[in-house]
Amino acid sequence: MSGRYLLDTNIVIALFANETAVTERLREAEEVFVPSVVLGELYYGARKSRRVEKNMARIDEFAARNVVLSCHTETARRYGEVKNGLRQKGYPIPENDIWVAAIALQNDLILASRDVHFVKVEGLNVEEW
Numbered sequence: 001m002s003g004r005y006l007l008d009t010n011i012v013i014a015l016f017a018n019e020t021a022v023t024e025r026l027r028e029a030e031e032v033f034v035p036s037v038v039l040g041e042l043y044y045g046a047r048k049s050r051r052v053e054k055n056m057a058r059i060d061e062f063a064a065r066n067v068v069l070s071c072h073t074e075t076a077r078r079y080g081e082v083k084n085g086l087r088q089k090g091y092p093i094p095e096n097d098i099w100v101a102a103i104a105l106q107n108d109l110i111l112a113s114r115d116v117h118f119v120k121v122e123g124l125n126v127e128e129w
Contacts, residue, residue: 004031006069006104008097008113009041011129016058025112025129033109036070037099039063069103078102085122093117 005026007015012034014022026032039059046055071079079102086092093101093115101121104111110125111118118126 003029003110004033004108005029005112005127006033006035006100006107006109007038008100008111008115008118009038010114011112012038012042012062013045014114014129016062022129032066033069033107034063034066035100035103036068037096037103039068041096069107071099071103074106075099075102078106082121082124086120089120091117091120093120 011022015026042059042062043056046052046059049055079098082101082105083098086098097115097118100113101111101118101124103109105121105124110127112127112129114128116128118124
């Protein structure tokens with residue numbers, strides 16, 4: 001299986017845990033991207049951990065080795081579309097996940113995640129890893 005993927009936080013955590021299923025799928029990927037929002041969630045987790053320095057360094061290294069996609073005006077437009085679509089369905093999801101979905105949609109990427117709520121986002125291509 002190949003393709004262009006955007007990694008959700010839970011996939012990066014699984015990668016950090018060296019889960020075989022995730023490392024194998026990453027080897028098969030054509031391109032891999034990380035949303036800046038995911039880095040924020042990882043840095044938050046590192047700051048509240050017992051090994052702050054070690055975890056921060058690991059995230060810094062990961063960020064330096066990957067293409068990080070940030071939010072801008074087009075992302076904000078997509079965010080508004082996604083959030084409104086979910087509101088109309090009566091199915092809210094966490095705010096950061098709306099930003100992640102917006103980045104995936106904006107860049108025509110497959111979202112690799114373990115969060116099932118992403119299937120409610122119209123037009124979003126999601127794969128559960």
